[in-house]
Structures are given as C-alpha cells and as structure tokens.
Amino acid sequence: MFVQEQQEIEVRIRAYCAEQGIPLNEIKWSALPFSGEWGISTSFFAAAAAEARSGKSVNVPQRAQEIAEQAAGLIRNVAGIARVEAIKGYLNLYFETPIYARRVVDAVLEQGRDYGRGAPKGERVMVEYAQPNTHHSFHIGHARNVVLGEALARLVEFAGFETIRASYPGDLGLGVITVLWAYNKFYKGQEPQGVHERGQWLLKIYVEATALLEPKENETPEEKAQREAYEAERREMYRKWDAGDPEVRALWQMTREWSLEELRDILRLLDVKIDVWFFESEVDEPAKQIVEELIARGIADDERPSGGAVIVKIDEKLGLTKEKYRTNVILRADGTTLYLTKDLALAKIKFEKFGVDRSIYVVDVRQSLHFQQAFAILRLMGFPQAEKCYHLGYGFVSLPEGAMSARRGRVVLFKDVIDDAVRRALAVESAKAPDLDEEQRRQVALQVGLGALVYSMLAVDNNRDMVFDVDQALSFDGRTGPYIQNAHVRANSILRKAGQIPQQAAFTHELTAHEVTLIDLLARFPETVQQAAGEYRPLVMANYAYDLANAFHSFYHSVPVLQSESESTRAARLRLVAAARQTLANALALLGITAPEVM
C-alpha cells in the first residue's frame, strides 16, 4: 500500500549501514502490533547478531537498539511518517493518518469487488475437490471437503491464478455394487420422490445390505448359508457390471444419477460451480494404458508372469536407499486397475488435456502417502508439473459419539444439518428482524445458517481432526459466520440511512483508535489474500474476516457516524463504513459465505 515511502526509507537505512559497515541483510517490515496504532516496524537483531558472529564483542539486544536509534534519526523528516521511535531493538514508524486513511478508503471504494484482487500470475491451477462416492448420501465429512475446496479455489482465483474447479466422484467399486445388488433384490422398481429422499434412500439400502453381508457372531448354519448366498449374488452382480451387462449397467446409471442429482443440488446450495467432472469409471481405460506405458518405459515391473501384479518400486527407481515411498501395485494380478493407477491417468489428463501448471488435491489426510506416491511416480514419468502438485489434506470429521461410519449408518447428513441451521436462523430472525417478508426471511435464514456452518468448518486449521458438534457449528454468537455477516448488515444499515455515500472525503479529523484499527485492517486485505492463497490456507482468510468484523463492531459502538460532530467528519466516516462493508463482503465471498443486506 505504501511501497514508495517504504522504499525510500529502506534506501536511507541501507546507505547508512553500508557506510558504517553494519551487516544488514533484508529489511522485513511488519505491522505495528499495538492496537489503535498504525504503522510498520522492523528490527535489527539479525544485523547485531551478524556483527557478534563476525568477532566483535557486542551485546546483541543492546546493539540492535543502538542501530534502531541511529536508523530512527535518518527518518525524522520523511513525508507521511508522523512519528518514529526506536525501542527494544525495533524501529517503529507511525503513519500520518490523514494521508493514508484517505488513500486506503479511496482505493477500496474505487476497486469495489475487485479490491484485493491480485495481478494475473500467468499460471493455470486446477483444484480437485468434491469427490464423494455415488450411491451414498452426502454427509458432514463431505461438506468439510467441499467447503475447504471451494474457499481455496476462490482464494487462488482472486489471488491471480487462472482456476479450474474439478470434481471426481467415485462411481464404481464394491460399495456401489453392494447397493445395486440390494436394490435389485429387495426394492426393484421403487423410487422415492424428491432429490434428497432418493439420495438418502441409497444410503439406507447400503446400510441394510452391509448388515446382511457381514458375518455375525454366533451365527447359525442357516444364517451362514444365507449370507454366503447373498455374497455370491453380489459377486455375480460385480461380474455382470464388469462385463457390461445392459440391464445392470442401466440400473447402475439410474441409481448413479440419483446420487449425482443430490450432489448437484448441494453444490448449488453452496454456490459451487464445478467446471470439469471426472468420473472414476471414465479413467479406468486410460489407467490401463498408463500401466502399459510404465512397463514399456521401465518404471513399472511386471510380475504377472510369475502370478503377481504390476508394481512400481518407487524408492528404488528414484535411487533412494531409505524407505520413503515404498513399493506400490498399479495393476492387480487379475488385470484390474487401482485407485493409484486411476490418479496417475487423471493427472496425465489434467496436464496434457487441460494444460494445468499447478494441481491441488483436496482430499482426506489419510491419503497423504497415496498422493506422495502418485506425485513421485509422476516425477518418474517426467512431468515437470509434478513439482507443483499439492495434496491439501484435512483431518477427518467425527461425531461426539465417535467416528462416522456409512456402513453402520452412523452419519450426520449435510441436508439435515442445513435444515436445522435454517430452522435456528429463522427462530432468531423472527425476533431480530420481524418486518421481513416471507420470501426474504427464508432466503436470509439460509444465508445465515449456511454462513454459520461454513465458517465453523473453515475456522479450524485443515490438518486438524474435527469433532462435529451441531450446537457449536450452528452457533450464531461470537466468532462465527453470522457475527461477520452482522457487521456487514450493520454497515449496510448505516449507509442505507445516510442515503448516499459522499464522493470524497479528507480524513483531517482527529481519528479515534477504533478508526485507525479499522483502516489498518482494510489496508492489509490484499496481502492477506496473497498469503492465504500462497499457503493454500483458507483459515488465514477466515481469521482476517473475523478480525475485520470485530474491528467494525467496536468502531460501530463507540464512534458516531451519522451524528458526527462535523460534516467533513461525517463524510469521512461514511466512506470508511462503505469501505468496511465492501471489504467484509469481499472477504466473505472468498470464504464462500454470502453477505446479506439485512438479517
């Protein structure tokens, strides 16, 4: 934001240090850590320590303070700097607030929705997320995946990357076949009405089927015979599916579509627009080709002649002596492909067909070894993009009563949580905003309910496991989505009453600490976007959004806007409120949370 001034100061400090023979490396600026103060600071410990290492006998903290004092002397008369201080080895620069306040607020209002957007980086990135299996219903664990992936996609896009959103549902495998078998045997021809009813029904069938197929303790000979008969039927179903039996394929297509309909509805609810759909069933053939390619190129070893599988000895091929990536099977002895094989084929498609430079996988952390192996094999295959493949793993979501288990039907369905969230939001809303019409009330309740849920999932670092507690996830008080949305609503409310936003304002009034804190945060938004995107961490933006809302709420309470003491102060504060509203909206948008006008 203040690049020119900062550079001028750096030049002076560098020139001085060079003259004095002080070994100064880089000058790292950071924001002043004092609340209500606005400026930047740097420290000289590194330079002092370097002197100490070079043989001079110096007390490092003392020497750092000396250098800071001397540096402070150089900056007494720089335009835009109101005050300079050297303290405890730090050099603190306090900004001249009228100049900077105006500059920040003008920039936000000029750029509007684009405030904070990074310059194009000339790189294409694909974010793969939303990979639930079909023939199940969408639960709260899947929601963490989608919420995280969407926030990440929005962040990298806004930061300047050309971004492609990809979904990769698992639409084949034993779980899918199990549902087909049970449906065909017990429910053939039936079909519940309603998108979510159908999706959830498939899960019920799966749970029932699993119970029938699982060995029980102390089972009687009859029970055992029954179970084995079922098992044989399921195997037969798998065989028919594999052989492309038209009837089984049609059944598969129909039920698969039920699941995908539900998935699409949930994505629509979360405002997720997937650009490219990959299906596991569609990469099966390319995967088999990859196997041949890897054998031909000497990367994979074919042990089929001796009754084995096709394997890649990754460590050996990379020349590693210590066990790291180990050895992995890429084709079973029976000639069928595996998850890893398909991911290799899919990566090749991403690189070659979609021209992806950088590939991010938002997948459960339990698969981190799998992705390390996949990336290592991609390196062996010579893809330069392999270096820019990144697995964003996230901890799994469990329930207060223990791990979720689709097999046992012990899951919390996303749809149920959302319905609950809307109910709760409606209850609060009818007390807080009684004059909304029915349609608007419904819409706001959905925005607020979703805001609470989404924020609760983004406010925990991705590598941590999470226990999903409904009351906590759907809380509207404190550090929550609705708290941030409410700041936006309040800002909006002031501006609505004001009628219009003044075209310009000089910030010449005495700024309160609350105003300074708020403007400081607004100024930091662009760099926060870059940090969050660069580290692939939506949490960084989630924290920022809360801090900004918090600063606004405090400002709101203690600083009058519409009843400011003078017209010029009123104009400045109105523009500040407008800038805060805009930045809150931009930050929320990056998290995938809508910013309502009223609530």
Added chain:
RNA sequence: GCCUCUGUAGCUCAAUGGAUAGAGCACUUGACUUCGGAUCAAGGGGCUGCGGGUUCGAAUCCUGCCAGAGGCGCCA
C-alpha cells in the same frame, strides 16, 4: 517395526523465529429515550504434554521421551 499429524486457558480453537501467547464458549459485572444488543466494554482464568539442544530471541526449528489419531505393494 517404519512414517505422518496432533498436544496451547475448564471447553473449542488462533498465533509458522520476534515486543506483554490471543479469541470464542462458559463464568462474573456493566452498556439500548442515541446509526440494529446475532453487538460492545471490563474481569478472573496459562510451567504452550515433559526433558535436553540451537538462537540475541522458541508455542514455533532440532532431539529424546509421554499421550492421542492416522498411514504402510493387489481397499478407496
């Protein structure tokens, strides 16, 4: 056996080598005839799992333990 992640206030979590380790929830107290109280202001609450080390400086990096979770060639 090997590898990865986690351990911070009563609870849920921030803080990725810098200044006095911060929020929310819960608890106590105060603030609506004034821009919306889904809010604000204030208070108590800490051996950052334990021991060593590196550094001017460590919750953060290294190392050894302890505790929890996860992963490790024909599941996905």
